[in-house]
Amino acid sequence: MTRAAEHALADALGLVPRIVAAEAERLPAKARGWRVVRAGLTSTRMAVAVLGRDEGEPGAVLKLPTTAEAADGLRREGRMLHALAAEPRVRGWCEFAPRPYALGDVLGQPYRLDRALPGRPPSRTARDDDALARAERRAAAAIAGLHAGTAARVVVGRELAERWIDARIEAAFGRGWRSGSRGERLETLRAELQSGLRGREVVASWIHGDYWLGNVLFSGDGSVAGIVDWDAAAPVDLPVHDVLHLLLYGQRLRSGRELGAIVRGRLAGAPWSRHERELLDRHGAWSHDGALPERHLLLLYWLRHVSLHLGQQGSGRGVRRRLWERRNVDRVLAAL
Numbered sequence: 001m002t003r004a005a006e007h008a009l010a011d012a013l014g015l016v017p018r019i020v021a022a023e024a025e026r027l028p029a030k031a032r033g034w035r036v037v038r039a040g041l042t043s044t045r046m047a048v049a050v051l052g053r054d055e056g057e058p059g060a061v062l063k064l065p066t067t068a069e070a071a072d073g074l075r076r077e078g079r080m081l082h083a084l085a086a087e088p089r090v091r092g093w094c095e096f097a098p099r100p101y102a103l104g105d106v107l108g109q110p111y112r113l114d115r116a117l118p119g120r121p122p123s124r125t126a127r128d129d130d131a132l133a134r135a136e137r138r139a140a141a142a143i144a145g146l147h148a149g150t151a152a153r154v155v156v157g158r159e160l161a162e163r164w165i166d167a168r169i170e171a172a173f174g175r176g177w178r179s180g181s182r183g184e185r186l187e188t189l190r191a192e193l194q195s196g197l198r199g200r201e202v203v204a205s206w207i208h209g210d211y212w213l214g215n216v217l218f219s220g221d222g223s224v225a226g227i228v229d230w231d232a233a234a235p236v237d238l239p240v241h242d243v244l245h246l247l248l249y250g251q252r253l254r255s256g257r258e259l260g261a262i263v264r265g266r267l268a269g270a271p272w273s274r275h276e277r278e279l280l281d282r283h284g285a286w287s288h289d290g291a292l293p294e295r296h297l298l299l300l301y302w303l304r305h306v307s308l309h310l311g312q313q314g315s316g317r318g319v320r321r322r323l324w325e326r327r328n329v330d331r332v333l334a335a336l
Contacts, residue, residue, distance in 0.1 A: 005041050012047035012064040013039055015109055019062065020051070023102040023113055027060065034059050044312045046070045050116065058116040060101060061228075064109060069312055071110050077231035078103060078112060084206065084233065090149040096142065096227045117226025119217030129254075132213070133275050136250060139216045140243055142224035143208060144283045147239035150206040154236065156197045164237075164300060165193045168307035172329075185333040189299065192336075196296045202238065203285040209233045210308070211242040212249040232308050240284035244301045247276050260328030263302045264335045267295060302332060 001009075016036055024031065031051075037058060039049040045067040052058035065071040078100065085094055098114040105111070122135050154160065169177055169186055177183055208215070209232030217226035248266075252259050266272075272280065285291060292300075306329055313321055 001041065005045075008045065008066040009039065009041045009047050012066055012109065013049060015064070015106055015111075016049055016051070016062060018106055019104070019111055019113065022104065022106065026102045027113075031059060041066070044070050044073060046073065052116070057118050061098065061114045061116050062111060063114070064111045073231040073312065074110060074112055077229070077233075080230045080233040083235065084230070087150065087206070087235075090146055090206070093145045093149055096146075096224065097230060098226075098228060117217055117228065119219045119225030121214050121217060132250065132254070134222065135213055135216075135218065136246055136275070137279065138218070138222065138224050139211070139213060139246055140279045140283045142216070142227065143211055143242050143246075144239075147205045147207070147242070147283070147285075150235070151203050151239070152205070153201050154204045156200050156202060158198070160236070161194055161197050164197070165190055165303065168303050172303075172307040172310040182330065182333065185336060189303070189333065189336060193296060193299060193303075196292065200292065202292060204236045205239045206235050207233060207237045207239055207242050209237070209241065209304075211245050212253075213246070237304075238285075238297070238300065240280070240297050241301050241304055243280055243284035244298070245305065247279065248301075258327040259305065260302075260332050263298060264332050266298055267332070267335055 013036060020027070020031070020034060033053060034051040035053070036049045037052050037054065039047065041047050045065070047064040047066055049062040049064070050058045051060045051062060063074055065074045081097060081100060084090070084097060085099070087094070096117075098117060101113045101115060103112045122132070156164075169190060173182075173186065177186055208227060208230065210229055211227075215227060215229045216224060217228065219225040248259060248262050251257070251262050255262075291297075309324070309328075310321070
């Protein structure tokens with residue numbers, strides 16, 4: 001963590017006692033005596049503090065954005081959680097998702113205080129392929145409840161195609177995205193996907209949108225206990241996005257390769273493992289009658305991921321962003 005990030009986290013955590021005191025009436029009686037038991041700063045510059053006592057399960061999770069982009073993400077996540085909680089088709093399933101206690105602002109610092117979910121994500125240092133495969137199977141089965149409960153067949157018309165394709169290109173690269181050699185390749189991609197999607201009937205549902213093992217909480221017996229970080233969620237999207245991200249981001253963490261290199265390999269015909277193919281067939285609406293071609297599903301997933309990632313980084317053109325684009329955008333576009 002950089003020194004600037006350390007300062008941002010420290011400044012945010014310094015407000016915790018004031019926030020807990022201000023929200024005392026909204027919290028359960030057991031909240032008295034809660035303190036920060038662990039905290040950190042996410043890659044999107046969100047300070048996250050787990051509150052509780054030394055023993056037992058945590059009581060609440062406090063999110064404090066430290067950038068304008070993180071604040072936008074917090075507001076969007078709040079809207080998605082509210083909409084999901086109001087969805088009658090998955091009322092019981094929503095126990096997997098956070099439930100906000102309070103939303104507010106103190107001294108100009110926005111925050112949201114959520115009921116803590118039980119469980120922990122798998123250790124990032126885990127290298128047991130069998131254990132990780134089991135975790136992925138259970139995670140895929142858990143999110144499938146959301147997909148199945150909200151699934152509907154929809155015909156992709158102009159509005160939906162523009163939301164899934166054009167709007168994501170613009171969100172990632174700005175209104176002037178058509179300029180230069182990259183713009184030509186993006187236009188080729190846009191035309192291919194528009195032609196492939198318009199008029200097709202597909203299965204759409206609520207999705208999590210950033211579904212990888214780091215956002216899935218597991219209980220001691222290995223069952224899924226909760227799912228966090230819903231700012232990328234959407235109510236009408238392709239359920240295969242969640243399954244692809246679970247598998248492809250898992251490959252990225254295991255191998256250290258960039259996601260763009262992994263997607264490019266899949267587009268070139270790199271085979272799926274038996275485990276991966278099973279999860280895609282079972283939970284991703286991957287091979288049902290009328291399914292989109294694998295190439296188009298991969299490209300739609302990749303475009304959504306790029307749009308979300310670059311949108312979270314803001315409008316700056318720093319070295320890290322340019323390097324990420326070269327590895328994860330330009331190398332994929334060059335393979336089309």
